[in-house]
Amino acid sequence: MSDSRKPFPFDEFEPKWQARWDSEKTFRTPNPGEDGFDASKPKYYVLDMFPYPSGAGLHVGHPEGYTATDIVGRYKRMKGFNVLHPMGYDSFGLPAEQYAIKTGQHPAITTAANIETFRRQLKSLGFGYDWDREIATTDPKYVRWTQWIFLEIYNSYFCEETNTARPVSVLETKGWSRDEIDNVRLAFVADTPVWWSPDLGTVLANEEVEEWKGKGHTVERRPLRQWMLRITKYAQRLIDELDMLDWPEGIKLLQKNWIGRSEGAEVVFEISGCGLPPQSVADASRVGVKRKVTVFTTRPDTLFGATYMVLAPEHPFVPGITTAEQKEAVEAYQKAISSKSDLDRGDLNKDKSGVFTGAFAINPVNGEEIPIWIADYVMMGYGTGAIMAVPAHDERDFEFAEKFALPVLQVVQPTNDADWKGYTEHGIAVNSGFLDGLPTAEAKAKMIDWLESNGQGKRRIQFKLRDWLFSRQRYWGEPFPIVWKDGKHQAIPDSELPLLAPPLDDYKPSGSPEPILSKARGWVELPDGSVRETNTMPQWAGSCWYYLRYCDPSNSDRFISKEAEAYWSSNTQSSINDTQCGMVDLYVGGTEHAVLHLLYARFWHKVLFDLGHVRTPEPFQKLVNQGLIMGEDGQKMSKSRGNVVNPDDVVSAYGADSLRLYEMFMGPLEQVKPWQMKGVEGVSRFLARVWRLAVTEEGSVSPKIQDAPCADKELLRVVSETIKKVGEDIEKLSFNTAISQMMICTNAFTQAGTVPLAEFVGFLKALNPFAPHITEEIHFRIGGQGLVSEMEWPTYDESALIRTECELVVQVNGKLRDRIWMAMDASEDAAKELAFASPKINEHIDGKMIRKVIYVPGKILNLVAN
C-alpha cells in the first residue's frame, strides 16, 4: 500500500503521539509519597504476563492480552483510578541460554538486544505502560531481591500447628539442633531421582520434561543432589484458597487436579516369614528392611478383597524380601524398567508387566497370606510406592490379575445391574466380615476406625503435588546465595547480595551433571575454605514475584516498601465480588501458565504473607486467559506451517490502532479464534470513517463538525447508548461488542449529515482506550486542547436513552405474527386492542379461543389460542 493510498496518515501521527506520551510521561503512576500522587483516588492494578524476550520478537498473541489490559487500564484511569499498569521482561532461562549458545554470544548481550526489540515493538503499539517501572529479571538490582526472597524461604519452616511458615529462628530458641532445623527448612537439599538432560546440561522439573522433549532434547532419570522447595506443605491451602479468587473455574480445577488431593488410609502389612528362606530374612535385616510394608489406598473398604500386593520396582524393600529363586527374575525386571525411558513407560503401557518376588504379606484384616509382586504400574513417587491390589474393584489391578492368573474376590455389590468384576464405583460391602451391608462411604470410615484402633493403619490424605525441584545446572539464572562449609549449607550475608554469576568463556553443556558454574574455580572457592553453591535457580524464580517489584521497582532497601505494598494491596471492589484477597485486580495471560507459574507464584506469595511481608493471602484476584490466535488456515501458528503473522507487518500496513482494534474485534477475549487479514482491513475502514467524519481530504476540519447543541434526538440516543455500553462492555472485558457499538455510532454520525461537536468528542473519548493514536490526532485537528488520554470518561444524560415508542412483537402460540408500533408503557388492554385490529393476527386467531395472554411491555405480546 503506497502512502497516497493510506486512508489516514497513521504512519505520521502514531509515532508522534507515542513520543509525546513518552516525553510527558503521560502514563507515569506516582507511588504514595511521590510528586503527583493523589491519595483520594482508589487504586487499580492491571497486569500482563510479562514476555520472555525471545529472538523472534513479539507475535500476534502478545498484543491480544496486552491490548485488553491496556484498554482496561486506560479506561480505569479515565474513571479516576490510580492505575498501575507495568511491563517487564522474564529474561532469565534456558531458551535465552540456548539461543546464546547457538549464536555464540554471551546471553547478557543477546538478552539485552532482545529486550530492545520487545520494547520497540511494545512502544509501537501505543500501550500506556508506566515505563519508569520497567523491570528485567536479569537486572542485578532485581536478582538481589529474588535471592533475598529465596533466603526468606530458606530461613523458614512450616509450622503444622499454625499452618503457616515461620522463621527457623523460632526453632533455634526452642533449642533445635542445626541438623534438625536443616531437615525442616522450606528450601532444602535432597538426593533425589531427577530428570537430567545431557544436551541441555541441566535437570528439569517433572512439569518441564515434556516441553523440552518435544523440542527434541533427551532426558534421563538420575539420582542427584538438588535444592527443593517444600511447596507440598502448602498443598491444602493452595486448594482451599482458590475459592476466594475470581478465576475461571476450569483453571481452578486444573490447579486442584494438579495438586491432586485424595483421602484414604495407610494400611500396614506384615511380611510373612513363610515364603522367605532363612538367608533372605538375614539379608533383609542386614539392609535394614523392616518387616512391615505400608500401602496407601483410597478404598480401605475393599481391604477384604486384597488378593496380592504390588511394590514399585524401585521400592527399597525389594532386594530384602526377594527370595533366592526369584532373585534373577526380579533383578532382570528392575534393570529393564530402569533402562526404559519414561516415554516407553508412558505410551507403550498397554500391557501390564511384573514379577513375583517370592515373598508374601499378611492381610491385617483377615490374616490371609497374599503374594508380593513388583510392577511398573506402581510408581515410587506417589503414596508409599506400594499398593494392596483389589482386582475385583480396580481396573489396573484387574488387568494385572487377569494376565498373571491371580485370584479376584468380590467385596463390593454394585448398586445397579453392573457386573461386579471390575466395578470401581461405590456400592455395598460384601464378603467383608464386619463391613458387610455397609455402603462404601460408611465402610471406608469403619475400616479406618478398625485399622487405627488395632494399630494396623491410619487415615491419610495424599497429594499428587511433589516438592518443587528448584535447582538447575545452567549459567543463565540466579546463583543460590549459599555457601558450603564443613558439608553444611549456609546463607551468605545480605550485604553480599546480589551474588552474580562469574564471567565464563564457555557456558556450553559439558554432558556431565556438574553445574556449569563449578568451572569458575576462583569464584567457587572462598578464602576461608568454604565453597559456593554452583546450582542456579529456575526461570520461575523471577516470575514468582515480579508483580510485587513493579509496585516499587527501584527500591534498594527492600523488595517493596511497606507503604507501596500497603497501597497497591488496598481493597478496591472487584467487578465480580466485593472481597479482595489478591493484590492484582486483573491478570491477563495465556493458559499455558494455568498450573506452573500461577501455582509457584501463589506459593511464594503465601510464604511472604505468612512472614508478614505482604498483606494479601493471594497475588492475583481476577485472572483471565486470552484465547489462542490461530493462523488463517485455522491451524496453530508455526514457522513450519508458514502461517505466522508478524505484528510489525500489520502495524506498517494498517497502523497500530488497526491492529489493536482488530485483535479486540475478532471475538471474545478468552476464545480461540483464527486470524483474518480481511478483518484487519475492516476495522481499518471503520477508523477511516471516523477520520473522515472530522477531517477532510486536505486535512482540515470537516465542515460537518458543528459546535452546536445536538438537535437530533435519535443521534443523541445512539451516542449516549454507545458511551453507556462501551463502559459496561470494558468492565465485562467484552471488547468485540463494545467495538461493534462504536461502529453503529459511527454509522449514525455518517448518516446524520452534521456531526455535533460535543457528542463527537464524547465518542472520541470512548474510542480512545481502543485506538489511542487516531483519537488523539482527530481531537488535536479539530482544535481540542490537552490529551484525550488524560480526560475523564465521558458521561451521558440518562434521559437521552429513554424511548417512548417501541415495536411490540405479537406472537400467536409462540410464533411471530406481527409487529406493532406503540407507546412503550401501554397497558395490556391497549396492546391487545391493537393486536386484535391487525389482520395478520386475526388470520391466526380466527375461530379460536384465547386461553392465555403473556404481555411483556416494550417487548412481546403472546396470545395463546386454540
Next chain:
RNA sequence: GGCGGCUUGGCGGAAUGGUAGACGCGCUCGACUCAAAAUCGAGUUCCAAAAGAGUGUGGGUUCGAGUCCCACAGCCGCUACCA
C-alpha cells in the same frame, strides 16, 4: 481412559428465557469514474417464492429455548497406570 472447553449464515461472530443472525468480512446491485481503485447507497440464513424450515443430534421443562435439564455425537485443548 480422565478432566475441561467448543459446536449459530459462505466466514469471524451478536443475542438479561422474549423479533435468531447485531457488528464486521465476503458477495450482488446501484451511484461516482473514460475505466478501475477508494468512497457512498441498497440488498444478502435457506428455499424461485407464498407457505414453511432453521442455532451439532435426540428427548424434556416452558405461553415461549441458541439460552435451562437429560442423553448422545463431533471438534479442540490439557492430562495420563496417582492406587
